Amino acid sequence: MAAPLVEGAAVAALRSVMFRARQAAERSGRNFDQVRVVAVSKTKPVSLIRQVYDAGHRCFGENYVQELIDKAPQLPQDIEWHFIGHLQSNKVKSLLAGVPNLAMVQGVDNEKLANHLDRAVSNLGRDPLKVLVQVNTSGEISKSGVEPSGCVELAKHMKLRCSHLQFSGLMTIGMPDYTSTPENFKTLLKCRAEVCKALEMEEEQCELSMGMSNDFELAIEMGSTNVRIGSTIFGPREYAKKLAD
Template sequence: MPASAMESVAVTALRSVMLRVQQAAERSSRKADQIRVVVVSKTKPVSLIRQVYDAGHRCFGENYVQEIVEKASQLPDDIDWRFIGRLQSNKVKMLLSKAGVEPSGCVELAKHVKLGCPNLEFSGLMTIGMPDYTSTPENFKTLSNCRIEVCKALGIAEEQCELSMGMSGDFEQAIEMGSTNVRIGSTIFGPREYPKKQAN
């Protein structure tokens, strides 16, 4: 497929996703502008990201430090970049340190960030459910409860604590269950393209 046709498909898909976000937000009695859509652009070329940017989108996410650094240097400065991958310690200088915890550890981690890390600002939870998508409602309920518990423990309003949950396959249900931030890649850009490994 020529690049221009692929790019046109991505812009059409973006518009469809934004409409679906609006509809899901309305079903949960919220406004679409209360939901951040992070377009996950990992493994995608700068030209394709530029098409989505030119269509009006400004929030993009990457899984790899090298990609975010390289792409950011080639694209406009008003892009809101989100790092959504696991960060290796040798890459910390380029971004901030980040890892994950089980739901049972979210309150203690949030307390540690809020009270023990003066150079960090706690703004919410980026979550991912269990790989078994048949249990999605239970996953979202567990993750939503993490946010409630963290807010209670820190004495902050839920509106001040972002809840990032939901991806291409389940973002509408995630929004309906309280997500304020969804990460969407393959629905807009198609499947990820990884370099092929050469045989020895």
């Protein structure tokens, strides 16, 4: 009898998040349809994801390749899956082949990975795959992401040399304690301005993926178009076993 209570809590939490995100969008002077809420279901069972899906949500994210490959076939094909975070080049083929409804990779942090994705998309005959450049805005050595000074060149490489990828914007993963949140967001905004100038893009065409459970409202107020919400919707993550990347 415990499972339905948990699932009901997730649906209620989703509604709360969507309401708060809508309010933040209004404070930023934008329409809510300009903001995408990605429900990050890492370590959560398919049954719980299905409850959130049945409540009307369609955009979900995962951080582990094998977990996403396992879950995607068990869920409806109209889900818009986002792969979030570091992706190893040797996992690209299996990810794309195993998840035909993969909508976006957040994010790509080097040209080698971009090239692998480009070739894999081409070989599978898929429509161009949306990708975001991951930027290490907090300067942490242990964190993936291109340095802010390198985001223009990587974006340019994908835009001009990877015809099977659709460069769609930038993403960042802030520090775990959220202490650097405003600075991280300001850095990504600066990166977007530089990238759009170099590629002659309108800033509205360049998405920003920033903001998670504890700072998504501020992120939206500062211009984020993607917020990635995990524990606030699904509850604490469950690491009962090591998940393979």
